[in-house]
C-alpha cells in the first residue's frame with residue numbers, strides 16, 4: 001500500500017509540474033490538497049509518510065475523529081474543509097480547520113464570522129460558486145458572486161482568498177474553470193480552488209491555485 005501511494009504521488013507530482021510548465025506557473029503557486037475523506041488510515045499514513053502535510057476533508061465529524069489524534073503527532077498539518085458546512089458545526093470547523101472552501105450562503109458566512117471572532121481566529125476562506133447553476137448543488141449564483149464576496153469581506157470581515165467550484169459531473173470542466181477565473185478577476189480575488197482527480201491539469205492551465213485530489217492519490221474511497 002505504501003509503495004503504491006508513493007508511486008502515485010510521484011506520478012501526480014509530474015503531471016502537476018507539466019501543467020505548471022504549460023501555464024508558466026511555478027509549482028509553488030499551486031497547492032496540492034490531498035483529499036483524505038473516507039480513506040483508510042493506512043492510506044492516509046502512507047501519504048503522510050511521503051511528506052504531504054496538506055489535507056482536505058468534507059465532513060467535520062469525520063475530520064475531527066481522524067485529525068485530532070494525527071495533529072498531535074504531526075504539528076505542521078494544514079486542513080482544508082471542502083464539504084458543505086452546517087451552522088451547528090461551525091465552532092468545531094473553526095477549531096479544527098485552517099482553510100474553508102465552502103462558504104455557500106449568507107447564513108454560514110455570518111456564522112463563521114461570529115465564530116472566528118469568538119475563537120480569535122482568522123481562517124482563510126473560499127466562496128463556493130455554483131457555476132453550473134445546478135439546483136441540487138450548493139454555492140452562490142455566479143451573478144451574485146462579486147457582491148457576495150464584497151459583503152463577506154467588508155460586512156463580515158472574512159479573509160476571502162478566492163472562489164471555489166465543483167463543475168457538473170457530466171460537463172466538460174474547462175469552461176467552468178475559465179468562468180470561475182473570470183468571476184474571481186471581477187471580484188479582485190486571486191485564489192481559485194478548482195480541479196479534482198479527473199481534471200486538475202486543465203484547472204492548473206486555467207489558473208487554479210488550489211487543486212483537490214482524492215482518488216488519484218489514495219485510490220478509490222471505501223464507501
Ligand SMILES: *Cc1c(COP(=O)(O)O)cnc(C)c1O
Nearest residue numbers: 035058082196197212213214215
Ligand atoms: C471528494 C472531493 C474531491 C476529490 O475528488 P477526487 O475525484 O477523488 O479527486 C475534491 N473536491 C471536493 C469538493 C470533494 O468533495
